[in-house]
Amino acid sequence: MPSLTAQGKENLDKLVVCINFKLSNILTTAHYAHIWVDSLVQEGTLPALVVGATSADGEIYLNAGGKKIVGDESSENIDPDTVFWLCSSTKFIAHIAALQLVEKGKLDMETPVKEYFPQLGDPVIVEDMTSYTPEVVASATNTLRVKHLLNFTAGTFYVQSPNGGFELNKALTSDYVTDDKHTEFFNHLKGSLPGVPLRFEPGSNFIYGYNSDILGFIVEKISKQTLDQYMQENIFKPLGVEASFYLTKSLKEKFLPLAYKRPSDGQLEPYSNQPNVGIIAQDPSKVACLGGVGLYMSLRGYLSILRHLLQVLDGKADKPILKPETVKSLFVPQLNEEGCKSIDMLAQIFSAPGPMSWTNASATNLTDWKNRRRAGSASWGGWTGTNFWIDPTTGIAGVMGIQMLCITSGSGDPNLVKAYGTFEETLYSAIA
Structure with a gap:
């Protein structure tokens, strides 16, 4: 199985050579990794x-x-158990x-989604993705099925800002004030339109x-539990992972807030005047468990889930x-x-070096990435800079995460993209 060589460990600690820091400032190998990160x-x-x-x-x-x-300098250091808002890594x-x-x-991929939510029985087709009140082109005629949700061909979309970034729809920024959070969610998506767009x-596509x-x-609906309760029982507790859709006292103590953004001049600055992100609300009664964006977890915990999947493949779980x-x-x-062309356009946010597709759960690269993951790896990332990949061919999975507004204009943060690629390349070169 993959393991680090001694030289590989040293090379990982020397990631600094690719991340704009002078080697002359480095004094001891033992501190390379921390100097690399702190220098950034x-x-x-x-x-x-x-x-x-x-x-x-x-x-x-x-x-x-x-x-x-x-x-x-008086602020506390983060560590591998620091808790992140995962955003789309959820x-x-x-x-x-x-x-x-x-x-x-208990669930069939061919089942029409309207059997669970009648609101999706009569969706409408629109063309304008930058408006919350777009013109309706037609009523949808194809049945929206569970499999379309899994592989992202359902047609639901995030509203885009004029510069190509993603807007935070009211479904993500509102408190949920009734017991029927599902209906509230679909009402936010539908707005004044005759159907969900x-x-x-x-x-x-x-x-x-x-x-x-x-x-x-x-x-x-099926489990008669909240998504948080279901995941605690069937994913997190079995794997010994602390995670939740609620920022519990324990998680909050280790939480790294979303506090920075990078404007056009390229320098970090505090992210003030943030929109109200309802999924960070402290009142659990006002939080909907949103499977697309809502989890809090450490990246050590996320790595544990990825490791378990590798163990399942190896018969060791x-x-x-x-x-x-x-x-x-x-x-x-x-x-x-057509769908591959569409995801390739989206994947440029992360500077994907080759063609992509989508599986039942995430993106996958269709070709080997030079000195990085092999074809058929699964991967994705989040709006605040949380990223993961799992490579079944080499038996390696990885994570990298920050908490910063990273996708503002149709492209990802260039410094994060560079650091992510450098980490992955250095890791693969270091494996025995």
């Missing part, structure tokens, strides 16, 4: 971050550096929850949107949360040619 913070390149990698046999590498408050776990129900025969006929949130609501054939499906491309 000191130079305003990135705020505090965590990087890590694992194989099925155990943790390969895990490191954290930087302070909660950039430039404040999606992968929500899809795992749904696939567990598929395994148990879709960008195209279900099953015909790929677009990034609210699929995982709706999938999570289906899990709630103790009490596996998914069957091997289901885990294998996490890496199988699901999109048609």
